[in-house]
Amino acid sequence: MVKIINIFGDQYSGQAGKAGVFAKWKGRQYRRAYVIPANPKTTMQVTIRGYFTNVIAAWHTYHSIQRLVYSYLATGLVMSGMNLLVSRWMKAATKALTLPYAPKEGIKQVCSASLVNTDQVTGAVDNPCTLTSKPVSIGTCLFTSATVTPDQAAEIDIEMGDVRIPLAIVGTLGETETPGEVLVVDDKLLISYTSGGRTIVDEVLALATLIEADTAAEFKAQTIRTKYYPIDFESVELKIEDVSLESTVQIESEEVDNINGQTYLDKTALYSATDTHTYTSFTALKDAKLEVTKVDTSFITWRRYSGVNGHIPIAQTIEDETYDWTLSAGGYVSVIRAAQSAVKATEHELVKMEAVI
Secondary structure, rough: EEEEEOOOOOOEEEEEEEEEEEEEEEEHHHHHHHHOOOOOOOOOHHHHHHHHHHHHHHHHHHHHHHHHHHHHHHOOOOHHHHHHHHHHHHHHOOOOOOOOOOOOEEEEEEEEEEEEEEEEOOOOOOOOOOOOOOOOOOOOOOEEEOOOOOOOOOOEEOOOOOOOOOOOOOOOOOOOOOOEEEEEEEOOOEEEEEEOOOOEEEEEEEEEOOOOOOOOEEOOEEEEEEOOOOOOOOOOOOOOOOOOOOOOEEEEEEEEEOOHHHHEOOOOOOOOOOEEEEEEEEOOOOEEEEEEEEEOOEEEEEEEOOOOOEEEEEEEEEOOOEEEEEEEEOOOEEEEEEEEOOOHHHEEEEEEOOOOO
């Protein structure tokens, strides 16, 4: 392949008879010989093409911030973020090594003050319910029924599609204790929702697994992220598929819009006026800068600023850990974290910054 530097500034593109093919990549003009490609379809060729198909499919499952971290890592390599992932994937696949994992991602919430709102009464018979304070720290909002409204089997933070199961679900109707019909292995926890114009039907979140030292099964207490997000508010149906009865039933779940400070019961029509929520709200800091580097280096793997709600999305690759990160803002003491794993560096976290005295 020959690079072209034209003193007249001319740009060429495409085939020039049988003399060659002109193209431009990453700002560089080049010319290559014209050839009719051979395609013998050898076993090795088919295998390599399979690897390539798999990595492109993986790239298209990544969210925008997951792709962005590869763009940071490709800085100085004269290639795109996708090219870098393809390179790593192909090297691992051909050597039978572990393939690259999807980058870990989350949201840092930056504040100057925070407040725990304990057992805040809904105040009216409504659905959705508007909380007194906002924004709400992701993962903190917990609903408590006043016995009229059913207990909720899961809380769903719509910004990142986090489905939080506070207590293990042990029954086919979403019960967390004394089930009418116990779960069996491979019963499915399903979710349907809309996200950015997509309609997702019966995405499998989890399979029921055996409780340790017992014959019953459960959906364990955990947080599971949906394939697509953010989730459109008031669009969720959480369901259990009973494989033994070949039936599916919707169970109780509550959506939480952390930015607008609203909650919504997906199955029950209305809240009771004496239902309560406990959650952490905060005073958001805008334009705080989060900068992440590979540990003990100056190589930047992430740089973003907080918006009006104090949110900074972040993604990092497992293969490049560990990381140092610094959060800074004018008039506030910088927050510094050293030698963090990708999981720790990207976890949902409310970070309170102290004013410079």
